[in-house]
Amino acid sequence: MASIHVVNVSKRFGETLAPSLREQQRKARVIGRQPRERTAEDAPPEDGVLALDNANLDVRDGESMVILGPSGCGKSTLLRVIAGLESYEGEVFYGGQNMRDVPPKDRGIGIVFQHYALYPQFESKGNLAFFFKMHKRETEIDERVRQTSQIMGLGFEALLGRMPNTLSGGQKQRVAIARAICRNPKLLLFDEPLSNLDAQLRSSTRVEIRRLINRFAITTLYVTHDQAEATIIGDRLAIMDRGRVLQVGAYRDVYAQPANTFVAGFLGVPPMNLFDGVVEDGRIIALNARFTPPPRILDFVARGQRIVIGIRPEDIAIEMDDAPDAGSHNTLRVAFEFVERLPSDRAQLLHATVDGARLIARAPLEREVPLRRPLRLSLPQDRLHFFHSETGMRI
Ligand SMILES: Nc1ncnc2c1ncn2[C@@H]1O[C@H](COP(=O)(O)OP(=O)(O)OP(=O)(O)O)[C@@H](O)[C@H]1O
Numbered sequence: 001m002a003s004i005h006v007v008n009v010s011k012r013f014g015e016t017l018a019p020s021l022r023e024q025q026r027k028a029r030v031i032g033r034q035p036r037e038r039t040a041e042d043a044p045p046e047d048g049v050l051a052l053d054n055a056n057l058d059v060r061d062g063e064s065m066v067i068l069g070p071s072g073c074g075k076s077t078l079l080r081v082i083a084g085l086e087s088y089e090g091e092v093f094y095g096g097q098n099m100r101d102v103p104p105k106d107r108g109i110g111i112v113f114q115h116y117a118l119y120p121q122f123e124s125k126g127n128l129a130f131f132f133k134m135h136k137r138e139t140e141i142d143e144r145v146r147q148t149s150q151i152m153g154l155g156f157e158a159l160l161g162r163m164p165n166t167l168s169g170g171q172k173q174r175v176a177i178a179r180a181i182c183r184n185p186k187l188l189l190f191d192e193p194l195s196n197l198d199a200q201l202r203s204s205t206r207v208e209i210r211r212l213i214n215r216f217a218i219t220t221l222y223v224t225h226d227q228a229e230a231t232i233i234g235d236r237l238a239i240m241d242r243g244r245v246l247q248v249g250a251y252r253d254v255y256a257q258p259a260n261t262f263v264a265g266f267l268g269v270p271p272m273n274l275f276d277g278v279v280e281d282g283r284i285i286a287l288n289a290r291f292t293p294p295p296r297i298l299d300f301v302a303r304g305q306r307i308v309i310g311i312r313p314e315d316i317a318i319e320m321d322d323a324p325d326a327g328s329h330n331t332l333r334v335a336f337e338f339v340e341r342l343p344s345d346r347a348q349l350l351h352a353t354v355d356g357a358r359l360i361a362r363a364p365l366e367r368e369v370p371l372r373r374p375l376r377l378s379l380p381q382d383r384l385h386f387f388h389s390e391t392g393m394r395i
């Protein structure tokens, strides 16, 4: 059973916490006592970099979870904590078992790193075999390498005798993936495994990885900041920012109902348009226009309160008639400045600046949308998202 439970995990790099306190805290955890709180004398809390800040995550047995977030948000650190490669505060469980004192090599994990991390002194087969030698299971090597080659498919066997420094990036990556699955892991961890490959190889390899995951139903954690990878690889995704897991769910659910402005402004290519507004009697003033929210929204906000309105680019309707229509609600008059064509999506993105804010609308590629001329945009009420200004939380 390899469900993963990350409970209130924090990780601070470069902290100068007194070693005596660190040791006390560790002991208290091992024997299940409440650890002593640290005091001002122990270390200033702003010391170092807080890479994980009370992160929580549950991954179901057999599930593929993608961890998505901007650079520096703590994705790799979270993966390394789960693998047992970093010290941390909080708890990590595999199934029901607390992993605090279980060394990485005994955790049944296969890891694939961005930089492959092949052992340079061994040819590919030696890389696959290393784990079995380390565990004194040499007799299994030939059979496992044979099975793994079969799984890895066409051309893989030809790589087995090659040294890492003679392999291309894509070939190294295949060997690294093979090495991870060869040991029959209960848990597969990937940290941006495709980011050093060119675009074409990236898109074919992510499909291969998805096939592998489907075939074995191994619990998988996959770190990326590529949303296309996230939609293919992940059954669900976890969105991180500044050391915290902000939202977990299937891509389409998180996309439809982002929990806060960070997720709204991150998920989607391009992400949701977000605008500042102010609540007035039964409506919201934003972008020099009036918006009528669904009545339930007004139950949660007071007159004069600031609020953030969001709308996805594809939910903005571009009305061709540009008749003056200043009175109607949920419409804007906007002149687009330039267009970005996306032929493979059969779409175009239209860019504008409205009342100092950037706005992007999406339209079918073949539609002729005039530029630099005011057009009427309609923002349907049921497509609007509302967030608290101070907390960023969805209303
Ligand atoms: N060994 C380390 N020593 C000090 N600080 C570190 C160390 N590793 C990571 N950090 C810091 O911790 C924070 C989180 O880093 P992490 O590598 O987990 O981010 P990430 O989400 O994987 O980013 P990226 O997408 O760029 O790989 C960053 O501010 C980083 O500078």
Ligand SMILES: [Mg+2]
Pocket: 075, 076, 077
């Ligand atoms: Mg990283």
